[in-house]
Amino acid sequence: MxxxxxxxxxxxxLDDELPPEERALLEDHLADCEACARELAQLTKLKEELSMMEFKEPTDAELARYWRSVYNxxxxxxGWVLFSVGAIIVLCYGGFKLIEEMIxxxxxxxxxxxxxxxLVFGTVVLFVSLLRERLAVRKVDKYSKEVER
Ligand SMILES: [Zn+2]
Incomplete structure (x- = not known):
């Protein structure tokens, strides 16, 4: 041959698809033929490089962790939005009621x-300011794509 x-x-x-007799035949030849041995070495290297470039699929555990973090x-x-809205309503309502009674x-x-x-106005202003700051931070977070793990 x-x-x-x-x-x-x-x-x-390379793909491990040879029947045993062809495999043995080739291995005999490779032992004697430097050119074919070199070709096999080159193809092996190429195959390794290609497999390293392949997209690594995330495991189920990684996906579960990702979705859990999105959900969190x-x-x-x-929770933060509801809490803020509720707190502002209660603060405003309670504050103005208190002022009304006192006056x-x-x-x-x-x-x-x-x-x-x-005191009441100060508290409301501080709270709204904190809320704005908090929302601004959340917006910035979206751009740093790193997902919490
Ligand atoms: Zn050869």
Whole structure:
């Protein structure tokens, strides 16, 4: 058998698809023929390089972890929004009720009334400001694609 006849066998050998007798025949030839041995070495190297480039599929565990982290983010985001909206409503409503009651009550000193009004407005402003800051941070987070693990 000539080298040209062995060439098609080499690719089969690489893919482990040769019947045992052809395999033994080729191995005998490779032991004696430097050219074919070199070709096999080159093809083996090429195959390894190709397999390294192949897309590595995520395992089930990795996928589960990914979706869990997406869910956690959604859950926390929703929780945060609901909490913020609720807190702002309660603060505003409670604050203005308190102010209303106090202003109607002539027994409370004007200075104390001013103090409470400032306190209530201050709290609302601080809370809204914190919320805005928090939302801005969340927006920036979206661009740093790294998913929490
Ligand atoms: Zn040969």
């Amino acid at each position: 000539s080298c040209d006849e062995f060439k098609p066998l080499i690719t089969g050998y 983010r959604l859950e926390r985001g929703l 109607k009550d002539p027994g409370i000193a004007v200075l104390l009334k001013v103090g409470v009004v400032a």
